[in-house]
Amino acid sequence: MVTSVAALWRHPIKGHGFEALDRVQLTEGCTMPWDRRWAVAHDAAQPEADGRAWAPCHNFSRGAKAPQLMAISTTSDEAAGTVTLRHPQRDDLTFDPDQDAAAFLDWVRPLMPEDRAQSARVLRAPDQGMTDSAFASISIINLASGQDLAARLGQDLSPLRWRANIHLNGPAPWAERAWVGRTLRIGTAELELREAIIRCRATAANPATGARDADTLGALQKLGHQEFGLYGVVTRGGMIAVGDTAEII
Template sequence: MTRIAALWRHPIKGHGREALERTQLSEGCTMPWDRRWAVAHEEAKADADGSAWAVCHNFSRAAKAPQLMAISTVSDEAAGSVTLSHPQRPDLTFDPDTQEASFIEWVRPLMPENRAQSARIIRVPGRGMTDSAFPSISIVNLASHRDLATRMGQDISPERWRGNIHLDGQEPWAERDWIGKTLRIGTAELEVREHIVRCLATTANPETGERDADILGALDTQFSHQEFAVYAVVTRSGEVSVGDAAEVL
C-alpha cells in the first residue's frame, strides 16, 4: 500500500525545509506556510514586489547559491516567526514581515560574491511563491528516488528535491503516468498537472550545502530529460498526515 512517508514545507522559498507530521490542504492553495515568503535579489524585476506571483529567477535560491540548501527551518505560526539553522551560521529567529534587515545580514555570508545579493523579503497574501505559476503541491515518489540513487551509485538525500509530500509504496517512476490523474492522499484529493524540471539546486547536499552529486547529468543520461517528481493542485480539501494511505484514482 502507498503511504505518506514524509511531509515538508519551505516557509522561505529557497531558504530551508521543515518537516511536518500533519497539515491541512485547501482546494486551490499551496501547503500552509510553504513558500510563504521569497527573497528577491538585487537584480529582481520591479514587479517582484509582493503584489503577485513572480518567476523564480527573481529570487535568491540554491540553484545559484548552493549553501542555501543546508538551511533547516522551524516555524512558530502563532508568533509569525521562523528560526533558521545552518552549519556555518548561528541560529536566527525572526519575523520575515518586520525583521528583514536581520535576515539579510544573516544570509549574506552564504551568498556567492559573484551572484546577485539578497535584497528584500516579499510575501503575496494567500499565495505561496511556488516555482509553478499555479499554487502547487510537489509530490515525490521515493521508489524513483531510490532507483536514481542506485543508478548513480551514490547515497543521496530525498530532501534534495524540496518536495512537499513523499510517497512510498509505488513502483519506480510510476508518477510518469500520473499527469491528468487524481491522487487521494489522506482525506484530500489532488490533480497531477505536470512533471517538475529540475535545476542545479538538486546537486547540492542538504547537510553541507556543497555540490557533490550530478543529479541533472544522471537524469539526462538515464532518461534523456531532467524531470523528477510532479506538481499537483488540491481539488478537494482535507488533512494529510505521515502514515496516511495514498492512491491513484
C-alpha cells in the same frame, strides 16, 4: 505494495530551508499552509517581483545559484509569526520575516556567492505562495525514483534535495511519470496531478552540507528527461498525515 505518505515538508521561505510536518490541513486551490509564504528577491530582480503577485523563480535567491542555501533547515512558530533558521556554518536566527528583514539579510550574506546577485529584500508572497509553478501547487515525489537515481550515481541522495511537499513510499521507480492528469487521494483530500517538475541545479547540492556533490541533472538526462516529481493542485481539501494511505485514481 501499498502507497503511503512517508513524509510531509514545507518551506516557509522560498529557497531557504525545509521544515518537517506530521500532519497538515490542505485547502482547495491553495498551497500547503506556510509553504513559500515568503521569498527573497535579489538585487537583480525584475520590477515584477514586488510581492503583489506571483513572479518567476529567477527573481529570487535560491539553491540553483547559491548552493549553501540548500543546507538551511527551519522551524516555524505560526502564532508568533516567526521562523527559526539553522545552518551548519551560522548561528541560529529566529526572526519575523515581515518585520526583521535586515537581521535576515545580515545572517544570510555569508552564504551567498560573491559573484551572484545578492539578497536584497524579503517579500510576503501572495495567497498562493511563491512556488516555482505559476499556479498554487503542492509538489510530490516518489521515493523509489530517488533511490533508483542514487543507485545510478553510486551515492546516497537525500530526498530533501528535491524540495517536495509530499514524499510517497510504495510505487515502483518512475511510476509517477504516468500519473499526469490523474488524481492523488490521501484521506479525504484530493490533488489533481497537473504536470511534471523540471529540475534545476539546486538538486546538485547536499542538504546536509550545502556542497554540490551529485550530478543529478546529468543522471536525469541519461534517462532522457530532466523531470523529477509532480506538481499537484488541491481539488478537495482535507487533513493529511505521515503514514496515511495514498491512492492514484
